[in-house]
Amino acid sequence: DQQVKQNSPSLSVQEGRISILNCDYTNSMFDYFLWYKKYPAEGPTFLISISSIKDKNEDGRFTVFLNKSAKHLSLHIVPSQPGDSAVYFCAASAFGNQFYFGTGTSLTVIP
Amino acid sequence: EAGVAQSPRYKIIEKRQSVAFWCNPISGHATLYWYQQILGQGPKLLIQFQNNGVVDDSQLPKDRFSAERLKGVDSTLKIQPAKLEDSAVYLCASSLGGRGRTEAFFGQGTRLTVV
Numbered sequence: 001d002q003q004v005k006q007n008s009p010s011l012s013v014q015e016g017r018i019s020i021l022n023c024d025y026t027n028s029m030f031d032y033f034l035w036y037k038k039y040p041a042e043g044p045t046f047l048i049s050i051s052s053i054k055d056k057n058e059d060g061r062f063t064v065f066l067n068k069s070a071k072h073l074s075l076h077i078v079p080s081q082p083g084d085s086a087v088y089f090c091a092a093s094a095f096g097n098q099f100y101f102g103t104g105t106s107l108t109v110i111p
Numbered sequence: 112e113a114g115v116a117q118s119p120r121y122k123i124i125e126k127r128q129s130v131a132f133w134c135n136p137i138s139g140h141a142t143l144y145w146y147q148q149i150l151g152q153g154p155k156l157l158i159q160f161q162n163n164g165v166v167d168d169s170q171l172p173k174d175r176f177s178a179e180r181l182k183g184v185d186s187t188l189k190i191q192p193a194k195l196e197d198s199a200v201y202l203c204a205s206s207l208g209g210r211g212r213t214e215a216f217f218g219q220g221t222r223l224t225v226v
Contacts, residue, residue: 004153036217042219043115043202043204043217043220044202044217046214089153089154091153097159097166097167098156098167099144099156099215101146101155103151103153
């Protein structure tokens with residue numbers, strides 16, 4: 001049972017434009033959400049997080065939005081850069097317990 | 112600050128053989144995780160330690176997988192005997208732990224191929 005879903009396996013965006021990566025979850029008890037970035041042959045690298053008490057968190061070019069009623073979160077990257085090309089995973093946890101990961105979205109930023 | 116260290120990076124074994132992976136977490140991190148990532152899927156938790164105690168091993172195939180974390184620091188994950196479907200990347204991660212909202216930091220992973 002996949003509790004965290006990323007329905008878009010891949011996304012291509014022109015350099016300088018906005019990249020929007022989406023994630024849906026089913027467990028209403030999730031209270032902490034994270035985005036990880038993964039390059040080939042490397043482990044996932046933490047990117048940004050958001051607690052369920054917020055609906056937005058921003059860090060430089062990266063912004064995560066949380067819509068609890070829709071059980072949906074999204075990652076916005078503005079402006080997108082070629083170095084952002086990677087696989088992005090969203091993850092969620094409840095009460096500090098294990099992280100559940102989505103299947104990932106492969107982002108390609110075209111120069 | 113040193114990251115999470117894992118070894119080996121790659122391992123190829125025949126089915127029914129045994130294999131062990133090693134992980135050294137970030138210093139001071141109480142929580143250690145082992146994840147299995149099969150190609151095309153997201154990481155799936157196998158086992159979670161808090162110091163040297165097991166917090167969650169509900170998804171660990173205990174008939175063939177075992178893990179230990181001696182002295183609450185390093186950890187080893189063992190598979191005995193291996194099956195073809197165990198081919199995956201095994202990721203170790205650590206976090207400050209407790210009930211706080213802290214992210215996990217991952218190692219580079221061990222890519223296991225069972226032939």
